[in-house]
Amino acid sequence: MRKVLYLFLIMAVVMMLGGQALAQTYVVGTSADFPPFEYMEDGEFVGFDMDLMRAIAEEMDFEIEFRDISFDSLIPGLRTGTIDIVIAAMTITEERARAVDFSDPYYVANQSIIVREDSGFNLTVLFGDNRIGAQTGTTGDLWVTEELYDEGILTGRVVRYETFDLAIEDLVNENVEALVLDRPVAERFVEARPLVLVGEIITHEEYGIAVDRGNEELLAKINEGLEKVVDSGRMGELIDKYFE
Ligand code: ARG
Numbered sequence: 001m002r003k004v005l006y007l008f009l010i011m012a013v014v015m016m017l018g019g020q021a022l023a024q025t026y027v028v029g030t031s032a033d034f035p036p037f038e039y040m041e042d043g044e045f046v047g048f049d050m051d052l053m054r055a056i057a058e059e060m061d062f063e064i065e066f067r068d069i070s071f072d073s074l075i076p077g078l079r080t081g082t083i084d085i086v087i088a089a090m091t092i093t094e095e096r097a098r099a100v101d102f103s104d105p106y107y108v109a110n111q112s113i114i115v116r117e118d119s120g121f122n123l124t125v126l127f128g129d130n131r132i133g134a135q136t137g138t139t140g141d142l143w144v145t146e147e148l149y150d151e152g153i154l155t156g157r158v159v160r161y162e163t164f165d166l167a168i169e170d171l172v173n174e175n176v177e178a179l180v181l182d183r184p185v186a187e188r189f190v191e192a193r194p195l196v197l198v199g200e201i202i203t204h205e206e207y208g209i210a211v212d213r214g215n216e217e218l219l220a221k222i223n224e225g226l227e228k229v230v231d232s233g234r235m236g237e238l239i240d241k242y243f244e
Helices: 002-022 048-060 071-080 094-099 139-149 164-172 183-192 216-231 234-243
Strands: 025-030 038-041 044-046 063-068 100-102 107-116 131-135 157-161 178-182 195-207 210-212
Touching: 025 048, 025 071, 038 048, 044 048, 048 063, 048 216, 048 234, 071 094, 071 100, 071 210, 094 100, 107 139, 107 164, 107 183, 131 139, 131 164, 139 157, 139 178, 139 195, 157 164, 164 178, 164 183, 164 195, 178 183, 178 195, 183 195, 210 216, 216 234
Parallel strands: 025 063, 131 157, 131 178
Antiparallel strands: 038 044, 100 210, 107 178, 107 195
8 A cells, every 4th residue: 555655646746847847948038128028126027028028938837948148149148058038128120031040020229319308318329429329239330320420420430339338337427429219218217317319210110029940849839828818818918017
C-alpha cells in the first residue's frame, strides 16, 4: 500500500514538472526609456507595451522575461538569438523588415520636436546652426540625419543618445537645442519637465512587435495573441489606461 502511494506521489510530481516545462519562456527585449510605452518604476518594467506583451503571453500560454537593452542593439539581439522578441514602440520600416519579421501593427504615431520652455525656440530650430538630439538608430534619428542634416538644412550637429533619459537631461541642461522623438512620448516628457512641444512631423509610423527573420511559429503566436487581446477588449482597456 505504501509503495503504491509513493508511486502516485512521484507520478504527481513528474506531471507537475512536465506541465511547467510545457510553458515556453521567451526573452523579450525593450529599451525601457520611452514612457508611456516602456519604462522602469521601482525596478519593474511598466508601460503600454509591457502590459500588451504580458497580455499576449497570457492569451497564448507562454512565459516572458523582459531585458532592458539600448534601442540600437535590439535588432542585433534578435539576429544573434540573445533575445526572442522585441517590443519597444518600434516602427515597422522597410529597412528593419529586411532583418527581422514584424507582427501586425498595434499603434500609430508621428514624430515631434521639443525644446526648453524658456528658450524661445520654435520649429525653425531645425533649420540652421543648432544641435538636434535623437536616440541612436530611431526613426527620429534617421529623419533628422537624412532629411535635415544630409540636405544641408540643419547646419549644426545631430547628437545621438543611447537612451532618452540622457537625451532629456542634455536638453534640460542646454547641451542641445531640441530633440526629435515620437509624439506620445514627447507629450509625457513635456508634462514632467520644463519643456514644450513646438511641432509635429506627420510620419504616420506603425509600431510592430519583432521576431528574428523566419521565426514564423513565434510570429504566428504573437499575431494570434494580439488579435485576441484586441477582440477581448483588453487592448481598449490598455489604451484607456495609458493614453486617456
Ligand atoms: N518609433 C521609433 C523607432 O522605431 C522610436 C522607438 C524608440 N523606442 C524606445 N523604446 N526607446 O525608431
